[in-house]
Amino acid sequence: xxxxxxxxxxxxxxxxxxxxxxxxxxxxxxxxxxxxxxxxxxxxxxxxxxxxxxxxxxxxxxxxxxxxxxxxxxxxxxxxxxxxxxxxxxxxxxxxxxxxxxxxxxxxxxxxxxxxxxxxxxxxxxxxxxxxxxxxxxxxxxxxxxxxxxxxxxxxxxxxxxxxxxxxxxxxxxxxxxxxxxxxxxxxxxxxxxxxxxxxxxxxxxxxxxxxxxxxxxxxxxxxxxxxxxxxxxxxxxxxxxxxxxxxxxxxxxxxxxxxxxxxxxxxxxxxxxxxxxxxxxxxxxxxxxxxxxxxxxxxxxxxxxxxxxxxxxxxxxxxxxxxxxxxxxxxxxxxxxxxxxxxxxxxxxxxxxxxxxxxxxxxxxxxxxxxxxxxxxxxxxxxxxxxxxxxxxxxxxxxxxxxxxx
Amino acid sequence: xxxxxxxxxxxxxxxxxxxxxxxxxxxxxxxxxxxxxxxxxxxxxxxxxxxxxxxxxxxxxxxxxxxxxxxxxxxxxxxxxxxxxxxxxxxxxxxxxxxxxxxxxxxxxxxxxxxxxxxxxxxxxxxxxxxxxxxxxxxxxxxxxxxxxxxxxxxxxxxxxxxxxxxxxxxxxxxxxxxxxxxxxxxxxxxxxxxxxxxxxxxxxxxxxxxxxxxxxxxxxxxxxxxxxxxxxxxxxxxxxxxxxxxxxxxxxxxxxxxxxxxxxxxxxxxxxxxxxxxxxxxxxxxxxxxxxxxxxxxxxxxxxxxxxxxxxxxxxxxxxxxxxxxxxxxxxxxxxxxxxxxxxxxxxxxxxxxxxxxxxxxxxxxxxxxxxxxxxxxxxxxxxxxxxxxxxxxxxxxxxxxxxxxxxxxxxxxxxxxxxxxxxxxxxxxxxxxxxxxxxxxxxxxxxxxxxxxxxxxxxxxxxxxxxxxxxxxxxxxxxxxxxxxxxxxxxxxxxxxxxxxxxxxxxxxxxxxxxxxxxxxxxxxxxxxxxxxxxxxx
Numbered sequence: 001x002x003x004x005x006x007x008x009x010x011x012x013x014x015x016x017x018x019x020x021x022x023x024x025x026x027x028x029x030x031x032x033x034x035x036x037x038x039x040x041x042x043x044x045x046x047x048x049x050x051x052x053x054x055x056x057x058x059x060x061x062x063x064x065x066x067x068x069x070x071x072x073x074x075x076x077x078x079x080x081x082x083x084x085x086x087x088x089x090x091x092x093x094x095x096x097x098x099x100x101x102x103x104x105x106x107x108x109x110x111x112x113x114x115x116x117x118x119x120x121x122x123x124x125x126x127x128x129x130x131x132x133x134x135x136x137x138x139x140x141x142x143x144x145x146x147x148x149x150x151x152x153x154x155x156x157x158x159x160x161x162x163x164x165x166x167x168x169x170x171x172x173x174x175x176x177x178x179x180x181x182x183x184x185x186x187x188x189x190x191x192x193x194x195x196x197x198x199x200x201x202x203x204x205x206x207x208x209x210x211x212x213x214x215x216x217x218x219x220x221x222x223x224x225x226x227x228x229x230x231x232x233x234x235x236x237x238x239x240x241x242x243x244x245x246x247x248x249x250x251x252x253x254x255x256x257x258x259x260x261x262x263x264x265x266x267x268x269x270x271x272x273x274x275x276x277x278x279x280x281x282x283x284x285x286x287x288x289x290x291x292x293x294x295x296x297x298x299x300x301x302x303x304x305x306x307x308x309x310x311x312x313x314x315x316x317x318x319x320x321x322x323x324x325x326x327x328x329x330x331x332x333x334x335x336x337x338x339x340x341x342x343x344x345x346x347x348x349x350x351x352x353x354x355x356x357x358x359x360x361x362x363x364x365x366x367x368x369x370x371x372x373x374x375x376x377x378x379x380x381x382x383x384x385x386x387x388x389x390x391x392x393x394x395x396x397x398x399x400x401x402x403x404x405x406x407x
Numbered sequence: 408x409x410x411x412x413x414x415x416x417x418x419x420x421x422x423x424x425x426x427x428x429x430x431x432x433x434x435x436x437x438x439x440x441x442x443x444x445x446x447x448x449x450x451x452x453x454x455x456x457x458x459x460x461x462x463x464x465x466x467x468x469x470x471x472x473x474x475x476x477x478x479x480x481x482x483x484x485x486x487x488x489x490x491x492x493x494x495x496x497x498x499x500x501x502x503x504x505x506x507x508x509x510x511x512x513x514x515x516x517x518x519x520x521x522x523x524x525x526x527x528x529x530x531x532x533x534x535x536x537x538x539x540x541x542x543x544x545x546x547x548x549x550x551x552x553x554x555x556x557x558x559x560x561x562x563x564x565x566x567x568x569x570x571x572x573x574x575x576x577x578x579x580x581x582x583x584x585x586x587x588x589x590x591x592x593x594x595x596x597x598x599x600x601x602x603x604x605x606x607x608x609x610x611x612x613x614x615x616x617x618x619x620x621x622x623x624x625x626x627x628x629x630x631x632x633x634x635x636x637x638x639x640x641x642x643x644x645x646x647x648x649x650x651x652x653x654x655x656x657x658x659x660x661x662x663x664x665x666x667x668x669x670x671x672x673x674x675x676x677x678x679x680x681x682x683x684x685x686x687x688x689x690x691x692x693x694x695x696x697x698x699x700x701x702x703x704x705x706x707x708x709x710x711x712x713x714x715x716x717x718x719x720x721x722x723x724x725x726x727x728x729x730x731x732x733x734x735x736x737x738x739x740x741x742x743x744x745x746x747x748x749x750x751x752x753x754x755x756x757x758x759x760x761x762x763x764x765x766x767x768x769x770x771x772x773x774x775x776x777x778x779x780x781x782x783x784x785x786x787x788x789x790x791x792x793x794x795x796x797x798x799x800x801x802x803x804x805x806x807x808x809x810x811x812x813x814x815x816x817x818x819x820x821x822x823x824x825x826x827x828x829x830x831x832x833x834x835x836x837x838x839x840x841x842x843x844x845x846x847x848x849x850x851x852x853x854x855x856x857x858x859x860x861x862x863x864x865x866x867x868x869x870x871x872x873x874x875x876x877x878x879x880x881x882x883x884x885x886x887x888x889x890x891x892x893x894x895x896x897x898x899x900x901x902x903x904x905x906x907x908x909x910x911x912x913x914x915x916x917x918x919x920x921x922x923x924x925x926x927x928x929x930x931x932x933x934x935x936x937x938x939x940x941x942x943x944x945x946x947x
Binding site for chain 1: 640665695707807809830918922
């Protein structure tokens with residue numbers, strides 16, 4: 001008997017056997033009854049959309065793209081990708097809202113804001129301004145905006161670091177991302193300090209654009225694709241021409257470049273994908289292979305609670321960050337339950353999502369408060385904002401903690 | 408109890424339901440008897456293809472003309488049962504383009520609109536088509552849902568005074584000299600014999616009509632021809648795909664609601680096997696091998712189930728060998744043919760021509776009863792088809808979009824009667840097909856549902872990817888809420904529903920379908936403990 005050529009369907013959604021574990025793990029479905037949950041929005045809905053595209057349900061916009069459904073799925077269904085792809089294929093083609101445009105264009109807004117950082121930071125912290133943004137742009141007035149740095153990371157790098165970095169015999173390329181460039185150049189400086197201590201010079205890519213994650217989630221797919229193409233070209237130069245690994249300090253940028261580019265933007269990256277990774281994992285592997293070692297200074301013991309961002313969970317890489325923290329003398333690491341903090345990039349900034357966002361994060365916030373930690377560590381910048389806004393604890397990237405304790 | 412009618416119709420397929428409607432519209436008091444549920448025979452076991460007639464154009468001009476006429480009528484009167492997809496007759500290199508010219512000419516002669524397409528244009532219109540095609544002709548084929556069609560006819564018949572009894576099996580025809588005056592039937596639910604009388608008894612039993620006629624000592628020589636089909640898990644094609652060549656096995660791929668169907672095979676089977684449809688590995692093999700030629704995607708698309716129906720082909724009366732079959736409509740007035748008054752048989756034909764068959768039969772009934780009313784079934788829309796989808800949608804509020812559109816597809820204008828007042832009523836019973844609690848309650852109340860399998864025919868519950876995995880127990884719970892059922896009966900109903908689902912999955916049980924059915928087995932047998940019930944009910 002001629003059994004079908006492939007007994008496993010090429011239509012990934014057909015692998016779903018309706019076990020519904022994904023919906024159990026979905027942070028949004030748990031708190032927002034308007035969201036039908038990943039099983040229905042994903043594989044079930046896909047089947048209906050194939051029947052008729054107008055079965056597309058606008059409630060798919062409530063998906064945070066956390067991919068926890070995919071981690072939970074025992075059948076390897078790319079549920080989150082199916083939902084995001086459906087939004088791209090069947091959703092509104094034009095992004096009409098100014099709010100979404102502003103939130104999505106982290107590069108543009110960052111470039112405009114950094115030269116006037118002190119003014120911008122003060123302004124967006126003012127109640128009347130926040131009230132205005134709420135009314136005019138539907139950015140929730142309760143949301144606290146991340147502070148912009150006065151001057152970008154790249155301009156600092158060019159002026160103060162480029163020359164010295166080039167002198168190192170071993171080199172690594174760095175995808176800094178918007179957060180380091182516009183909000184927290186210190187994290188980039190911390191990475192450079194660590195890599196230099198390991199004997200590596202840090203180079204920037206020829207041309208770096210925002211990875212595009214916010215553009216994708218706000219429906220600006222064409223722009224996301226253009227930026228992704230620019231980034232991939234620069235990464236290819238680094239990897240293929242200069243034989244350099246590319247590391248990043250943001251878990252979401254890393255995840256987007258590695259997985260969202262091929263899955264959502266249909267851009268092949270398999271020639272460079274394995275060479276793009278998160279800095280903590282890169283460092284951990286260098287240390288484990290005995291190639292590098294670090295000297296730490298004596299410092300006050302602290303208790304650090306590690307929070308696993310959703311995209312770290314998806315990549316399965318939080319282990320590396322946790323172990324890296326454990327190598328630091330005087331740091332006691334406790335690992336928080338892996339659960340979504342609720343911010344999901346620009347999602348939690350939107351007025352209509354504010355309640356969902358805070359409800360999703362609530363169990364995490366409670367665990368943080370009860371942990372007795374001095375500091376929370378996490379690899380995602382938006383998780384950091386959410387945790388700092390919603391708890392009494394400060395939150396830092398593991399590399400910042402690592403760098404601060406280097407001898 | 409009043410048990411006298413003008414006419415008794417035996418058989419609850421599309422034809423029987425159509426006759427019941429036609430009679431009721433003409434003021435004739437009709438009783439319809441069906442041994443099982445509506446649309447359980449050939450009506451519910453075919454492609455669901457709204458033939459344009461193009462398939463018969465070359466070989467059977469008369470059928471082709473009937474088809475295109477009925478096609479246009481059904482689009483009007485049964486709009487909510489029909490999907491106007493259009494169809495392509497494609498020519499593959501192995502077929503050669505010669506046939507296309509004859510085909511187009513024959514179609515035009517029968518009044519079937521054709522449009523010869525450039526292969527690239529065909530690929531643009533239907534991306535799933537075999538890219539090797541060398542020619543394509545567009546025709547007004549479509550899809551028709553046989554369950555909805557039958558159910559709507561029943562609804563309208565009842566609304567005009569007809570009585571419909573499902574699960575009532577005709578055991579004997581009551582004969583008085585050379586006249587049939589009624590039937591003796593067994594009510595499977597009440598478990599009792601009943602007698603019904605009428606001046607005319609209509610045999611609309613499809614292939615089973617052979618056995619019904621035999622009860623009157625009359626021979627209607629039927630040739631059971633089995634046709635097997637495969638259902639794919641989702642819609643592969645947007646348009647009906649046919650091969651532009653002499654009709655053969657597995658050369659029609661029909662998109663129907665959420666799925667696609669490939670079929671059919673054709674094999675003669677002995678009459679005593681018509682209630683025992685088994686799909687052989689060879690049939691599955693043919694369907695896949697030929698299906699892939701229409702649309703290569705079928706090679707890796709998940710198959711949901713396999714099933715087969717029996718065509719009620721009738722041997723010509725003047726050919727004792729039984730080799731010459733008629734695919735056309737066969738209306739037998741047994742008074743003329745066999746000297747038996749008050750008994751007629753309507754058979755042959757196709758789902759497509761059910762209305763015309765009903766018209767012919769009802770015309771004859773009228774003649775026998777001396778009723779002078781004309782047929783109006785070609786003009787009056789069926790319940791559900793009185794308003795356009797858009798108009799219905801405007802009246803419905805509060806349902807999520809996919810649920811709303813799914814229920815309108817199933818019930819047309821009657822979807823507005825589904826309770827969607829709160830989130831409980833909008834909770835899903837069947838997640839694959841978006842069937843809400845409100846819809847199940849509507850079906851139980853209005854559409855004569857006796858068990859879970861009936862409910863499936865009215866709502867598509869359990870017809871999606873999971874084949875009953877999530878909905879069976881939920882639906883059983885709602886059934887029990889409507890009227891108190893003992894736990895044993897409820898369990899038996901779930902078992903029979905799930906076993907019926909498994910029957911269709913068994914012939915194609917590999918890959919994800921097998922994984923899914925194993926999971927379902929684990930849920931119901933191991934978690935819910937239904938395995939005891941399985942053993943008990945499978946005992947003779």
